[in-house]
Amino acid sequence: MSAFDPAVFSRNSRFEVDHLKIASVSASALVADFGSPLFVVDEEDFRSRASHWKSALEEAFGESAGTVYYAAKSFISKEVARWVDQVGIGLDVCTGGELAVAEAIGFPAGRVELHGNNKSEDEIRIAISYGVHTIVIDSFFEIERVARIASELGVVQRVYIRVTPGVEAHTHEFISTAHEDVKFGFSLASGAAWDAISAIRAENSLRLMGLHSHIGSQIFESEGFAAAAAKLITLLARFKDTYGHELSELDLGGGYGIAYLPGEETLDPSRILNELADIVKRECASAQISVPIISIEPGRAIVGPTTTTLYTVGTTKDVELDGGLSRRYIAVDGGMSDNIRPALYGAEYIAIVANRLPLGPNRNSRVVGKHCESGDIIIREIELSADIQPGDILAVPATGAYGYSMASNYNHVPRPAVVAVNQGNARVIVRRESISDLLALEN
Numbered sequence: 001m002s003a004f005d006p007a008v009f010s011r012n013s014r015f016e017v018d019h020l021k022i023a024s025v026s027a028s029a030l031v032a033d034f035g036s037p038l039f040v041v042d043e044e045d046f047r048s049r050a051s052h053w054k055s056a057l058e059e060a061f062g063e064s065a066g067t068v069y070y071a072a073k074s075f076i077s078k079e080v081a082r083w084v085d086q087v088g089i090g091l092d093v094c095t096g097g098e099l100a101v102a103e104a105i106g107f108p109a110g111r112v113e114l115h116g117n118n119k120s121e122d123e124i125r126i127a128i129s130y131g132v133h134t135i136v137i138d139s140f141f142e143i144e145r146v147a148r149i150a151s152e153l154g155v156v157q158r159v160y161i162r163v164t165p166g167v168e169a170h171t172h173e174f175i176s177t178a179h180e181d182v183k184f185g186f187s188l189a190s191g192a193a194w195d196a197i198s199a200i201r202a203e204n205s206l207r208l209m210g211l212h213s214h215i216g217s218q219i220f221e222s223e224g225f226a227a228a229a230a231k232l233i234t235l236l237a238r239f240k241d242t243y244g245h246e247l248s249e250l251d252l253g254g255g256y257g258i259a260y261l262p263g264e265e266t267l268d269p270s271r272i273l274n275e276l277a278d279i280v281k282r283e284c285a286s287a288q289i290s291v292p293i294i295s296i297e298p299g300r301a302i303v304g305p306t307t308t309t310l311y312t313v314g315t316t317k318d319v320e321l322d323g324g325l326s327r328r329y330i331a332v333d334g335g336m337s338d339n340i341r342p343a344l345y346g347a348e349y350i351a352i353v354a355n356r357l358p359l360g361p362n363r364n365s366r367v368v369g370k371h372c373e374s375g376d377i378i379i380r381e382i383e384l385s386a387d388i389q390p391g392d393i394l395a396v397p398a399t400g401a402y403g404y405s406m407a408s409n410y411n412h413v414p415r416p417a418v419v420a421v422n423q424g425n426a427r428v429i430v431r432r433e434s435i436s437d438l439l440a441l442e443n
């Protein structure tokens with residue numbers, strides 16, 4: 001398990017003779033120059049994945065292709081927002097903070113979509129003033145709030161309704177979002193979604209353009225997306241029957257799965273979107289409505305595989321287990337503050353030695369962080385070389401999504417830097433936080 005597997009590392013990663021290189025920059029040089037722990041983003045890989053989702057949507061849906069909105073929550077920074085803009089896709093933001101990143105680089109407002117189940121009045125006002133293309137309405141309270149603020153600003157705001165179609169996505173409960181018992185959106189089954197349609201239509205400052213659903217994350221099968229699409233299409237058909245014209249847009253959200261471990265797959269955009277297009281076209285034909293403009297919101301599938309975290313080993317210790325077994329604890333200089341996913345979702349990762357060729361044999365190992373908590377585990381169980389020593393660099397791939405973006409300052413640990421690498425060059429896109437940054441917050 002501790003060998004380099006190109007399928008889980010970013011596209012321009014190689015293990016050359018005795019060390020890892022990402023976009024032709026060695027892991028050791030990265031740590032020497034920028035410190036550790038370090039998030040390393042393969043810029044070309046990010047751009048090409050983003051472009052691939054765009055072209056795959058266009059090919060699958062033809063003239064019904066809408067916008068690929070990159071889900072900023074997976075990881076956003078000003079530089080990443082520039083890449084997203086340059087690739088020509090849109091940005092899904094779900095807080096004022098994410099919107100501020102877009103504004104800071106002048107991201108075209110016409111390609112921004114605002115989400116959030118509890119948007120503040122300030123967030124709504126700023127978003128409408130900025131001119132965001134679409135606001136996805138999540139509750140009855142929000143209908144009144146968005147309508148009132150749009151009206152004060154003299155704007156007719158395009159909106160979608162977030163529908164919870166009652167689909168059980170096969171993923172972790174905390175990242176499954178479209179079953180009935182969740183905080184998000186308007187339930188289809190209870191009639192709330194239908195009531196929201198009429199409530200929005202009664203507001204002169206809102207223009208209802210379509211429906212949205214996001215069923216969850218790290219999904220591999222098209223069934224969940226298909227079931228959600230079919231239910232939303234039924235609602236679109238009911239709209240047409242009732243109001244005599246069509247709602248012309250449908251946003252199917254994100255959630256496309258990626259490989260974290262050897263042997264897992266990263267969903268191919270063309271394959272999944274072609275499958276979805278077939279289903280959407282078929283359901284629309286049977287419901288006798290036109291195929292709506294289809295948008296999607298992939299986050300993880302664009303940024304997840306592009307990024308590798310580099311850690312430096314600080315200590316190791318061996319523990320005897322029952323039955324004559326043993327485990328080696330390998331402690332690195334980060335942990336649950338830069339990757340909460342194992343603790344929160346039981347997410348699994350691999351690690352390799354990045355600064356040299358490890359010399360076996362392997363040992364049953366556990367990679368842990370530096371936090372004061374036994375659950376501060378990055379990899380619960382992995383075979384790693386017995387010769388790992390303090391000072392070695394471990395590389396953990398596929399940490400681009402929900403790694404930095406969910407990072408914390410637990411134990412007053414400053415957040416790592418994020419470095420972009422491209423064709424032999426490395427540059428900081430988010431500088432390392434310092435203890436002074438943290439103390440500056442305090443009186």
Ligand code: LLP
Pocket residue numbers: 071073074092115175177214216217218253254255256297298299300301341345401402406
């Ligand atoms: N659209 C909406 C409305 C969402 O809520 C999300 C994710 C996405 C798009 C993007 O989903 P993606 O393509 O990245 O799966 N922290 C969790 C994931 C939470 C996702 C929340 N919403 C994790 O680390 O797995």
